[in-house]
Amino acid sequence: MRFPSLAWTLVVAVGLAGCRSAAPAAAPMVPDPAPAAAAPEPTSDLAPPPDEAPPEPVAEALPADPLPGEEAPAEAGDPHAVQREALEMCEQAEAAFERGEIEEAVAALDRAYELMLELPGDGEDEFVQAKEDVRLLVAGLVTRIYQAGRTPPAAPRTSWDLALPIVSNDHVQREIRSMTTVERDQFLDGYRRSGRYRPMILAKLAEAGLPAQLSWLPLVESWFKVRALSRASALGMWQFISSTGMRYGLRRDAWVDERFDPEKSTDAAIAYLVELHALFGDWPKALAGYNCGEARVHRLQRRSEEYLDFWDLYEMLPRETRRYVPRLFAALQIIEDPAKYGVTLPEPDPADGDTTTVRVERAVKLQELAGAVALDAGALAELNPELRHRATPQRAYDLRVPTGYEEAVLAKLESVPVWKRPVVEYTTHRVRSGETLSVIARRYGSSVSAIMRANGLRSANRIWPGQRLRIPSRGAPVVRTVSQTGGDHGLRRYRVSRGDTLGAIAAAHGVSLSALLHANGLTTRSTIHPGQSLVVP
Numbered sequence: 310m311r312f313p314s315l316a317w318t319l320v321v322a323v324g325l326a327g328c329r330s331a332a333p334a335a336a337p338m339v340p341d342p343a344p345a346a347a348a349p350e351p352t353s354d355l356a357p358p359p360d361e362a363p364p365e366p367v368a369e370a371l372p373a374d375p376l377p378g379e380e381a382p383a384e385a386g387d388p389h390a391v392q393r394e395a396l397e398m399c400e401q402a403e404a405a406f407e408r409g410e411i412e413e414a415v416a417a418l419d420r421a422y423e424l425m426l427e428l429p430g431d432g433e434d435e436f437v438q439a440k441e442d443v444r445l446l447v448a449g450l451v452t453r454i455y456q457a458g459r460t461p462p463a464a465p466r467t468s469w470d471l472a473l474p475i476v477s478n479d480h481v482q483r484e485i486r487s488m489t490t491v492e493r494d495q496f497l498d499g500y501r502r503s504g505r506y507r508p509m510i511l512a513k514l515a516e517a518g519l520p521a522q523l524s525w526l527p528l529v530e531s532w533f534k535v536r537a538l539s540r541a542s543a544l545g546m547w548q549f550i551s552s553t554g555m556r557y558g559l560r561r562d563a564w565v566d567e568r569f570d571p572e573k574s575t576d577a578a579i580a581y582l583v584e585l586h587a588l589f590g591d592w593p594k595a596l597a598g599y600n601c602g603e604a605r606v607h608r609l610q611r612r613s614e615e616y617l618d619f620w621d622l623y624e625m626l627p628r629e630t631r632r633y634v635p636r637l638f639a640a641l642q643i644i645e646d647p648a649k650y651g652v653t654l655p656e657p658d659p660a661d662g663d664t665t666t667v668r669v670e671r672a673v674k675l676q677e678l679a680g681a682v683a684l685d686a687g688a689l690a691e692l693n694p695e696l697r698h699r700a701t702p703q704r705a706y707d708l709r710v711p712t713g714y715e716e717a718v719l720a721k722l723e724s725v726p727v728w729k730r731p732v733v734e735y736t737t738h739r740v741r742s743g744e745t746l747s748v749i750a751r752r753y754g755s756s757v758s759a760i761m762r763a764n765g766l767r768s769a770n771r772i773w774p775g776q777r778l779r780i781p782s783r784g785a786p787v788v789r790t791v792s793q794t795g796g797d798h799g800l801r802r803y804r805v806s807r808g809d810t811l812g813a814i815a816a817a818h819g820v821s822l823s824a825l826l827h828a829n830g831l832t833t834r835s836t837i838h839p840g841q842s843l844v845v846p
C-alpha cells in the first residue's frame with residue numbers, strides 16, 4: 310500500500326468537501342452526531358401540522374434489543390454490511406494506533422477507505438452521511454498518525470453570536486399551531502422532562518460559548534427522551550446515527566451505546582454544532598446540517614456561487630429538515646411567552662441528585678444490584694442509560710450510583726449473580742408467495758420490528774417471493790463446540806455464516822477484534838468464508 314498517496318488523496322478530499330478539519334481527536338474509538346440529525350430519514354416523532362401527513366414516530370429503544378442494522382449479518386454486497394465493516398476497520402485502526410502498531414493501523418485505514426468508496430453515492434440518500442462520516446474518520450486518523458509526536462497548535466476560540474436570530478414566518482407559525490394543538494401533550498411532557506437535563510446542557514453550552522437557545526434542540530429532536538429511537542437508527546436525546554456518533558467519540562459495542570448517555574452525547578452534539586457553524590457560517594444552516602447531515606447541505610450550497618441562507622435552500626431540503634429549524638423557532642417562542650399562545654408550562658422535573666461512580670468488573674443486572682442495596686428497581690438503569698441490556702458489561706465499567714451508596718454497592722456486588730448476555734441467532738428464510746412479515750415472524754417466534762431491523766427494511770410490505778431474510782431469535786448462544794480429533798478438542802468455535810464479518814463476530818461474542826484475529830492467525834486484510842470454523846478466545 311502506498312500510504313503517502315492515500316494520505317494525499319484524503320487531504321485533497323477533505324479540502325474539496327469544504328476546507329474544514331476532518332474529525333476531531335476524539336476519545337478512543339473502541340468506543341456511527343449525526344444526531345438523528347445526520348440521517349437523511351425523518352428522525353423525530355413530532356406530529357405535523359394538521360395539513361401534513363404525520364412523520365414516523367420515535368420509539369423508545371428497548372434495553373435488550375439489538376440496535377437497528379448493527380448486529381444482524383447482511384448479504385454480501387449489502388451497503389449496510391459495507392458500512393459496518395468500514396467502521397470496524399476504523400475501530401481496528403484506532404486501537405492499533407493507540408498500541409503504537411502503525412503499520413497495522415495503516416492497513417486497516419486503507420481497507421476502510423476502499424470500503425468507503427464502495428458505498429452508494431448521491432443517489433442513495435441513506436448512505437450520503439455515512440459515506441461522509443467514514444471519509445472523515447479515515448482522514449482524521451491519517452492526520453493523527455502523521456502528527457504523532459508533534460504538539461498541534463491550539464485552535465483559536467471562535468467568537469459566537471450569543472443568540473439565535475429567531476424568525477417568525479408562515480412556516481414557524483404553522484409549527485406553533487401544531488405544538489399548541491395536536492402536539493400539545495407531547496410538548497408539555499417534553500418541557501417537563503427537560504428539567505432533568507437542561508441545567509447540565511446549559512452549563513456545557515456556556516463553557517463552549519454557544520447560544521443558550523440550543524439547549525432546546527433535544528425538545529425538537531426527541532422530546533428529551535434519553536432512549537429515543539428513530540426508524541433511521543438515530544438514537545438518544547440528541548439523535549445520533551452510529552457513524553457520526555463514532556466521529557465524536559461515542560462508544561458503541563455489544564454492551565454500551567454512549568448515544569444514550571445524556572452527558573457524553575451532549576458533549577458530542579456541542580462538538581458537532583461547533584463544526585457545523587464553522588462550516589456554514591450561520592446557525593439556521595448549521596441546524597439544517599445537524600438534521601439531515603452536512604454532506605447534503607454542503608452539496609446544495611455548492612450549486613450556487615452566491616451566498617445562500619437557510620430560507621434560500623428551504624425548498625431543496627428534505628421535508629423533515631424543512632420543518633426542523635422552524636420547529637425550534639416555534640418552541641423558543643412558545644417557551645418565551647407561553648401565555649400569548651394559551652399555554653401553561655408545567656414545573657420541570659428536578660435534575661438528578663449528586664452521583665458518583667463505582668468500578669464494577671463483572672456483568673450483573675442493574676435491577677438485582679439495586680434491590681441488593683435497597684434502591685428503587687429502576688434507579689441504577691435511570692442513571693446509566695447507555696447500558697444496552699440494563700446490565701454492566703463483562704469488563705471493568707464505572708457504574709454511576711447515587712452519592713452515599715458507593716460502599717453498599719461494593720459490599721453487595723459479589724452477592725449478585727453474574728448475568729450472561731443473550732446472543733442473537735439468525736435463521737435464513739426464503740419468502741414464499743403470499744407470505745407476510747407477520748406470518749414469518751409468528752413462524753419463527755420473532756417479531757416484525759426485529760425482522761425489519763435485521764434486514765434494514767423500511768416498510769413491512771416491501772418483501773417479495775424468493776427474497777432471503779435474516780430472522781433473529783434469542784436463545785442458545787451462537788458459539789458452538791466443534792468436535793475435534795486433535796489436541797484442541799472442546800475449543801469454543803464459531804461456524805461462519807454468509808454475510809458475517811470478523812468485527813461482527815467479535816462483537817457478538819464479547820471479544821476484541823484483535824484477540825479474534827490473533828487466535829486465528831488472521832490480519833485485518835484476511836477474508837473469511839461461509840462454513841469456516843473460527844476459534845473464539
